[in-house]
Amino acid sequence: MSNLTLSVDDKLLRAARIRAVKEGTSVNEICRKALEHYVGADxxxxxxxxxxxxxxxIDSQQREASAAGSTVPAWEGRDALYDEVLSERMPGLFAAKAVARRPAKPLKGKT
Structure with missing residues (x-):
């Protein structure tokens, strides 16, 4: 692997290092990924x-939740995920969809 020397503003580099630490990566990794993206890596x-x-x-989030004593909710399926997103983005549409999903009531005298 080759080495590369860059000239970067001190404040920019400091901010990049802080963000990289928060994201669990390094400025070197960020630069490498940027170059790969730039040249169109496979x-x-x-x-x-x-x-x-x-x-x-995902694994990290589950470990953190376990360490904190909470649990990550189980996967409820694609429909539940779509319903959640729709309810946040378009509350009126979601209400109409929920009404349409209610089971029909049986007719009197017929079960």
């Missing part, structure tokens, strides 16, 4: 790397 490799990063973030 998209399949990028997708795999992004998937691995997301899975690590």
């Amino acid at each position: 998209s399949a490799t990028q997708r795999v790397r992004r998937f691995d990063e997301l899975m690590a973030a």
Whole structure:
């Protein structure tokens, strides 16, 4: 691997280091990813790397929740996720959708 020397404003570098620490990475990693993106690194490799990063973030969140004594809610399925997003983005539409999903009442005398 090659080394690269950059000239960067001191305040910018300090802010980048602080953010990188908060995100669990390094300025070196951020620069490397930026260069890979710039030159158009293999998209399949990028997708795999992004998937691995997301899975690590999920695992980290679950560990933090366990350490704090709480639990991460179980997956309720795609429909539940869509309902949650719709209720936040379009409350009126979600209310109409909820009414449409209610089970029909049986007719009197017929069960």
